[in-house]
Amino acid sequence: MAEYEWLSEVHALVGREYGRVYAWDEVNPMMVRHWCEVMGIENPLYTDPEYAKNSEFGELVAPPAMLQPWCLEGLHMNNYPPGSTDENPYEVLGLLEKQGYASVVAVNSELQFDRYLRMGEKLYYTTIIKEVSEEKTTALGTGFFVTQVMPFYSVKESGDEKVGELLFRVFKFRPARSKESFDNAQAADTQSEAKAATTIKRPRPGISDDTRFFWDGCANSELRIQHCKRCSGLQHPPAPVCSHCQSFDLDYRVSSGKGHLYSHVVMHYPEVPPFDYPNPIGLIELDEGVRMIAGLSGIAPEALEIGQRVEVEFKTFDDDLVLPVFRPESG
Template identity: 85%
Template sequence: MSEYDWLSEVRALVGREYGRVYAWDEVNPMMVRQWCEVMGIENPLYTDPEYAKQSEFGELVAPPAMLQPWCLEGLHMNNYPPGSTDENPYEVLGLLEQQGYPSVVAVNSELNFERYLRMGEKLYYTTIIKEVSEEKTTALGTGFFVTQIMPFYSVKEAGDEKVGELLFRVFKFRPAHSKASFENKSAAEKPDATKTDAIPRPYPGISDDTRFFWDGCAKHELRIQHCKSCDALQHPPAPVCSHCQSFDLDYKVSAGTGEIYSFVVMHYPEVPPFDYPNPIGLIELDDGVRMIAGLVGVNISELEIGQRVEVEFTSFDDDLVLPLFRSKSG
């Protein structure tokens, strides 16, 4: 596709390296222990000093997969420690949003490790805009792949040492279900990225395996995949039964009642057309399966694990029906 004039501002950011984001704490055994407990990691190399003393390292080391968590801001958004940059490494995504590419999906994330981290090390990372692709058309829509690299360093008196790297790629796109192409619309018809009501909800990816579920939503039925061989239910839908590997599948209609097994409240990034804060729940249905869905009509400050909820089918943009969940009365 031909280049747009406004893309020159976007491409000018490629190769730019944004300033340091420091870790709040040094690598320490308390946080390693807690992380291992949460993740179910039982390797004594990370938590047993006596065992680690006999290893090739001679002391405790941190799990490599903890590389990124050391430099997270914590509970409050953009709450980075003193000395961290105040630059916005995601400004390239904002520029694309301004041009009518509001939706985002993470395509891939890759962590590479140079070595194990030892207790007492202080880390930071920088952000480099590695690439902005040509305009691409996918099943989701038309947009641009943006690739960022975050190299992580350990602070050293003799010179900071690179200890790992995170590659993060996202797809910023205009949803494919638009009734007319962006280019064919008049200026008055083009969506204003600053107005959430002008941007439609992105459509789910629908395949032969999941079509029955979305057809059910259109009829206000919560359909759960059912194995006719072993009588098990499963969600999300799959081409084969995860219990007995049978291909003989149909569905059963759920009553749509259950409880919140877990939840998050999304604050950032704010992606149109969603409202923020945006509560999302992992719902354990009374049928015995779990599904992720938006929560509506709930008091965010009163959300809790085990809270009873029931499905509510909500229509968006006339022809998209999604199963959301609200607190169950009574």
């Protein structure tokens, strides 16, 4: 088992409980109704006052699985309501990243519900660093399992009541293929370390007989969309069979590469090399009618607007990897 001097700082955080993060709103029927519509939940116990009145609860209650969403910050990152802590409960992950364990994969996310929530309750949660494992070697690489627990409470005059708990575990690791290069970089000076960090390459796409035409198209600056010879349907991502008529007789059509931004996310954390952050990712609806997920460039994340016109451009990474990204349409 490896034991590094810097691990003492990591271990010192185990058992620490960070301050409260409050919910913006009390548990309310409007948010419950919206959530049920999105999730396809039709239980009248959550949305029908008359039905709920005759239940064992005597009133509407919230779906247990809504426990975590009540305390989310909303559209803008770290936009928590007044009274919430400004501490960073993820600092232990930052300490591991400084030592080269920059990659991350979620391992467990377990919600525990102690009881149903009633309308009008105000919630908050705290974060506890429960455990940092010994250094482990897996197929992904070498790193540490970090376990955090977030207990949720309902504010009560008689004393706050625990109503549930979220356990979240991640694996922070050095990719197996880059461990040797990282160890060499540790022995070099600061400038050599910075140079070594820039050599981390982008993940390569998995290429099969069904998808090779798409990547060959990218290499030739063509955005190729799979086409069915039988029904003329288009589909993306590529598949071995037509999703419209189940025909195996497929080829491709070259897209204009233009469309509009149907939806998007902006990745902030964790920062995984070699990507730049904030990292905007778009769901593009092409003019041909199919949708495609791709990176966005040439526009600040805060300026993104649903529906704005975009067009493809092909960028080369690591000298030979050509990927389609989308930028605002010219003009």
